[in-house]
Amino acid sequence: MTATTDPSSATAEAADAVVGADAADGAVRSARALHAPVVDWFAAHARDLPWRRPEAGAWGVMASEFMLQQTPVNRVLPVYEEWLERWPRPADLAAEAPGEAVRAWGRLGYPRRALRLHAAARAIAERHGGEVPSEHAQLLALPGVGEYTAAAVVSFAYGQRHAVLDTNVRRVFARAVSGQQFPPNATTAAERRLARALLPDDDATASRWAAATMELGALVCTARGPQCGRCPIAEQCAWQLAGAPAHEGPARRGQSYAGTDRQVRGRLLAVLRASKDPVPQSDLDQVWHEPVQRARALDGLVSDGLVEPLEGGRYRLPLT
DNA sequence: AAAACGTGGGG
DNA sequence: TCCCCAAGTTT
Numbered sequence: 406m407t408a409t410t411d412p413s414s415a416t417a418e419a420a421d422a423v424v425g426a427d428a429a430d431g432a433v434r435s436a437r438a439l440h441a442p443v444v445d446w447f448a449a450h451a452r453d454l455p456w457r458r459p460e461a462g463a464w465g466v467m468a469s470e471f472m473l474q475q476t477p478v479n480r481v482l483p484v485y486e487e488w489l490e491r492w493p494r495p496a497d498l499a500a501e502a503p504g505e506a507v508r509a510w511g512r513l514g515y516p517r518r519a520l521r522l523h524a525a526a527r528a529i530a531e532r533h534g535g536e537v538p539s540e541h542a543q544l545l546a547l548p549g550v551g552e553y554t555a556a557a558v559v560s561f562a563y564g565q566r567h568a569v570l571d572t573n574v575r576r577v578f579a580r581a582v583s584g585q586q587f588p589p590n591a592t593t594a595a596e597r598r599l600a601r602a603l604l605p606d607d608d609a610t611a612s613r614w615a616a617a618t619m620e621l622g623a624l625v626c627t628a629r630g631p632q633c634g635r636c637p638i639a640e641q642c643a644w645q646l647a648g649a650p651a652h653e654g655p656a657r658r659g660q661s662y663a664g665t666d667r668q669v670r671g672r673l674l675a676v677l678r679a680s681k682d683p684v685p686q687s688d689l690d691q692v693w694h695e696p697v698q699r700a701r702a703l704d705g706l707v708s709d710g711l712v713e714p715l716e717g718g719r720y721r722l723p724l725t
Numbered sequence: 726a727a728a729a730c731g732t733g734g735g736g
Numbered sequence: 737t738c739c740c741c742a743a744g745t746t747t
Contacts, residue, residue, distance in 0.1 A: 476731085513732075515745090518730095553743070623742090659740065668731080
């Protein structure tokens with residue numbers, strides 16, 4: 406275990422962040438008091454996910470993070486296994502046609518992620534000697550890698566001390582520290598500051614803390630129906646202490662789907678994925694009744710590089 | 726900075 | 737049933 410009790414600059418910074426986040430709460434809790442319970446809870450309750458096993462490597466971690474962007478763990482699992490078996494290293498994927506990545510992506514959703522993971526693999530093969538970079542800035546420069554994914558890779562794959570702020574962690578901090586039921590709609594500077602302030606001092610503990618807070622949010626401190634009875638820090642949770650007040654601020658605007666271009670794109674791509682050979686326009690025309698929207702959706706897929714138009718009005722997943 | 730971007734499961 | 741949500745990124 407680590408020194409969870411000695412004071413440090415990080416503690417003072419955390420205190421400031423906490424006060425800043427909730428000035429009404431006069432009792433400044435020690436950030437350090439959260440580390441041990443959460444990390445110990447993680448040691449006892451963490452799921453055995455394939456990308457957490459040592460053999461996953463940085464490439465496995467990175468691939469899993471792409472797949473997990475907005476897609477639940479259970480749906481990712483089978484695709485991840487096939488993907489890593491087929492393309493065990495970045496160079497293996499880089500050697501493939503991008504369309505094969507899109508096909509293997511299956512129904513995970515947001516297929517541009519498949520294209521970006523493929524492009525990232527090519528960048529890694531060309532610019533990084535086939536090794537997933539271990540610097541946050543270099544990762545951030547890769548297609549499809551944003552602030553969260555870069556942080557996840559350096560933390561989970563390389564064991565670095567880096568704040569990892571995903572939707573789960575944001576919710577845990579919002580409740581446990583800020584006393585709010587939900588975090589703001591968009592990640593704020595205050596949240597980043599708080600996440601940095603709460604980070605344990607040493608790399609190993611910081612890395613575990615990142616994974617642990619994420620897992621706590623995913624399994625216990627969930628968006629709906631949180632299981633506070635099973636939470637290791639329920640006694641210190643600012644939201645609980647405040648009587649679990651309902652969320653104030655603006656509600657998150659839901660995403661509509663039925664009837665949108667996204668739905669049409671999804672149907673078009675499903676047809677293309679299913680066929681190894683080029684598909685005639687007439688087959689694509691079956692998926693949507695409205696010709697204007699249908700054409701717009703197809704154009705969008707082409708301009709996104711997800712679909713390749715051929716001579717004679719035929720289409721296929723991209724070869725190059 | 727708001728909006729686009731897929732898909733399916735659970736409350 | 738319907739709505740909400742899921743390890744975000746890009747433009």
